[in-house]
Amino acid sequence: MVFLLMGGSMKLGRRRFLAASGAAIAVACAPRVDLPPAGGAPSASGSAADELDEISQAITSGGPPPDGIPPVEKPTYVSVAEASKQWRDDAVVDAFTIDGQARAYPRFITVWHEIVNENAGGKPITITYCPLTGSTVVFSGELADGRTTTFGTSGMLYNSNLVMYDRATKSMWPQLFGVAVRGERKGERLKEIGGAVTTTLGRWKAKFPDGVVLSRDTGHARAYGTWPYGDYDSASGVIFPVRATDARFHQRKVVVGVRMNGAALAIPKAEFAQRREEKIEVGGRELVARYDVDLDAVRVLDRRTAEPVGAYDVMWFAWFAFNPKTDVLR
């Protein structure tokens, strides 16, 4: 029902007002980027297209439009000393070393952006953080054919997890899947950069006093230092729909997820702190999981090369939703 509050002589004004309001709402809510619709292009790999289509169909809106949560495009860094003035020692950071430089990304900043598009050694890399699944994954911005790209936030979710899109082809990539499920790159897997850990600023700076920390000077005005998700990290239950659930652990329990050659392993982080080191095999690959006492983090390395492999902290519900056949290290 529409209530007309003005007389006949005001009809035009009212209509104009309604039209302008509608247009304003439409503009405010409209996607800024034309992302591909579900279905359409076949899988680039030619395999598991049905699964990709199922995933693509299961993608839901998280609310914001594409890049409504804006990635940091030109990150700048501050010294450990400067960062220590801004953040308490217990501030959570995601950290890794690349090109010989230790870098830390405070979640009090990344929670507002979810993606940091960066350049390291002349090569694009993208640091991605999904607050709803508690996962930080670092990807190379180099696609399989050598083309480079940066990534944006699509505003969509799959299994409650951030769905990114690449700026080169607008293909859509669920962060924890690492494979494009929609668009030109459908079926293609992103190259994951291993070695990232989640720790606190205090622990990290003690180990890397010469490291650098992502600056609050991101090119955006955001209430850095505040947390928009309340007590989400400790609450129970699943909020957005997920495709599989499991009650072995609290939904938000942090596990370290490792995925190799189609196999998956979850390492309960808190319990593993007592074990310190364990030889593991995932998807036929021989690995070793090590507890880093200094950082209170679990690293997973290739047993032969000692190179870090892709492994990251993630909430149990999300890991299981993406990997229902996952093993759990007991």
Place this chain on the structure above:
Amino acid sequence: MVRVQPQDRRAALTALRWTFTSRRAWAVATGLLVAYAVLYLLIAKALIVDPAGGFGRGVRLPTLLLAPDLSLRSLLSWLDPLFVLYATDTVVLAPSAPAILTALVLGALVGVNGAVGIESLVRRPPACEGTGAWWAAAALPSFLASFSCCAPTVLLLLGASAAGAVVSVIPFVVPAAAILLLASLYWSLRRLARTITLDRGTSPVAAA
């Protein structure tokens, strides 16, 4: 569709003027506007009050940071704060332009509705039917509008089953709340004008 006749509009406007001849009406309207705006911004997390915040670390308080991007697109975005004010060590204000506008417009409507309701009760004309307080119910959707910026917040409160439905209607909640409040106001004023008219001696319509 309800069409408002010119005489009804005039009566409503006259009843509105009658209401705001009282200082109390201004006080009520202003108080409700401020209360609504603060509550709205708190729910929208545009106003953050955190006793453990420590927001003063590394910045001189108070610090005001203006949005570097003031393009139309940014100004229309619920997610882009117009400014960030680190007011104290525990209070941060970071509203977007749509959030400010919504807080003020809906707050004003809630305030005027409240003032009309209270003046009708206190200065009750002899034949007054009473305006009721269903404008308060009309204000409820406007609080839902405060979630526009951050869908996960909605879901934290409502749970997964309501997620899809809520997210999909959010763009319509602000205009719906405004229409409900306007309708509530109009009906309250019309009723007020009519009941006052029954007693010509006190009728603001007659006096006008």
